[in-house]
Amino acid sequence: MASFNLLLLPGDGIGPEVMTEVKKLLDWMNSTGVAKFETEADLVGGAAYDAHKVSITDQAVKMAGEADAVLFGAVGGPQWDSVPYDARPEAGLLRLRKDLEMFANLRPAICYPALASASSLKPEIVEGLDIMIVRELTGGVYFGEPKEIVTLENGEKRGVDTQVYTTHEIERIGRVAFELARKRGNKVTSSEKRNVMRSGLLWNQVITDLHKREYSDVVLEHMLADALGMQLVRWPKQFDVIVTDNLFGDMLSDVASMLTGSLGMLPSASMGIADPKTGKRKSMYEPVHGSAPDIAGKGLANPIAMMGSFAMALRYSLGLGEAADMVEKAISNVLNSGLRTKDIAAAGQNAVSTQEMGAAIIKEVQHIAG
Numbered sequence: 149m150a151s152f153n154l155l156l157l158p159g160d161g162i163g164p165e166v167m168t169e170v171k172k173l174l175d176w177m178n179s180t181g182v183a184k185f186e187t188e189a190d191l192v193g194g195a196a197y198d199a200h201k202v203s204i205t206d207q208a209v210k211m212a213g214e215a216d217a218v219l220f221g222a223v224g225g226p227q228w229d230s231v232p233y234d235a236r237p238e239a240g241l242l243r244l245r246k247d248l249e250m251f252a253n254l255r256p257a258i259c260y261p262a263l264a265s266a267s268s269l270k271p272e273i274v275e276g277l278d279i280m281i282v283r284e285l286t287g288g289v290y291f292g293e294p295k296e297i298v299t300l301e302n303g304e305k306r307g308v309d310t311q312v313y314t315t316h317e318i319e320r321i322g323r324v325a326f327e328l329a330r331k332r333g334n335k336v337t338s339s340e341k342r343n344v345m346r347s348g349l350l351w352n353q354v355i356t357d358l359h360k361r362e363y364s365d366v367v368l369e370h371m372l373a374d375a376l377g378m379q380l381v382r383w384p385k386q387f388d389v390i391v392t393d394n395l396f397g398d399m400l401s402d403v404a405s406m407l408t409g410s411l412g413m414l415p416s417a418s419m420g421i422a423d424p425k426t427g428k429r430k431s432m433y434e435p436v437h438g439s440a441p442d443i444a445g446k447g448l449a450n451p452i453a454m455m456g457s458f459a460m461a462l463r464y465s466l467g468l469g470e471a472a473d474m475v476e477k478a479i480s481n482v483l484n485s486g487l488r489t490k491d492i493a494a495a496g497q498n499a500v501s502t503q504e505m506g507a508a509i510i511k512e513v514q515h516i517a518g
């Protein structure tokens with residue numbers, strides 16, 4: 149039986165509440181032999197600050213680097229607003245991303261048919277939507293130098309950011325996209341602004357060459373980023389995997405994620421470089437939402453984003469696609485049955501608690517597994 153080592157970092161606010169539901173699912177998978185999961189847990193964010201005066205310890209970062217996958221809840225909360233800047237809860241998350249060299253951010257936008265009417269678009273446009281945005285996370289205009297505000301001789305100020313990409317950076321994010329497409333709908337849409345940006349021209353050339361050289365079995369199309377923004381709201385189901393740079397990816401992934409309704413529904417993943425020997429990537433899976441201090445401790449949090457993040461870990465880091473299918477199908481079936489946490493309930497509809505939603509999903513996984 150395959151054996152995996154997972155690090156759980158529940159964090160703050162609703163993080164521990166939604167992680168508890170994943171832990172129950174893991175326990176069930178262990179007991180029935182889906183795989184053998186060994187889990188370790190540690191503190192991150194405000195919880196780590198309270199215990200150690202840092203937002204993550206060196207030991208926890210080391211464990212994250214050694215794990216087959218990291219499951220991360222959420223960090224932050226008003227009680228840590230005045231802690232030193234370097235020890236603020238979010239610094240723990242940023243340190244993990246940096247130390248594990250997480251250069252690829254994966255944000256799926258899946259619209260469960262039962263929630264299609266909750267989208268701001270017409271149900272037929274989004275029902276059954278399943279796309280994946282792969283955003284480059286460590287390069288581009290957010291990090292390029294020079295990055296400054298200078299005062300000119302005439303007293304006017306000038307703000308400068310620099311969009312920079314190298315062949316190597318474009319190739320490695322391209323590889324993530326092509327490899328994902330092979331496990332999904334086998335199509336990649338690469339997006340930039342080659343009509344007005346040199347870096348866009350290079351991006352286009354490098355992705356085209358990489359495709360020809362290593363991934364010609366995958367369908368590749370190129371679309372300018374502004375056109376892609378328009379197509380995302382016009383007919384999003386035409387896409388499978390979209391790969392784009394840090395800036396465009398930031399905007400386009402937010403647009404895509406909101407096609408699907410509530411923040412409590414959205415999983416995500418961050419991937420690092422592949423191990424040269426095993427090909428395995430360091431990876432971290434987390435819900436898109438934060439620690440939701442307004443509902444923390446009340447049993448109101450929707451655990452689906454966290455459980456969906458675990459399903460992504462099963463599929464993309466652990467090679468357990470069938471188990472991932474089971475979890476995703478169970479989520480879909482439970483939503484079809486009409487069960488809702490408060491964030492996705494219709495006005496006046498009875499809502500269930502975090503624990504009740506988690507238990508219903510696990511029961512449905514058991515049912516599907518037979």
Ligand code: NAD
Pocket residue numbers: 162221222223224225226238241411412413434435436437438439440441442443448449450451453491
């Ligand atoms: P948030 O995502 O925590 O909450 C926004 C709104 O969505 C709130 O009304 C909340 O109740 C609701 N919500 C979020 N997740 C939900 C869920 N699973 N089920 C039901 N409702 C849910 O964003 P915020 O309020 O802007 O930030 C709160 C704290 O979280 C801040 O300290 C912020 O810095 C931090 N934060 C952390 C992360 C992270 O850990 N990755 C991401 C975003 C924000």
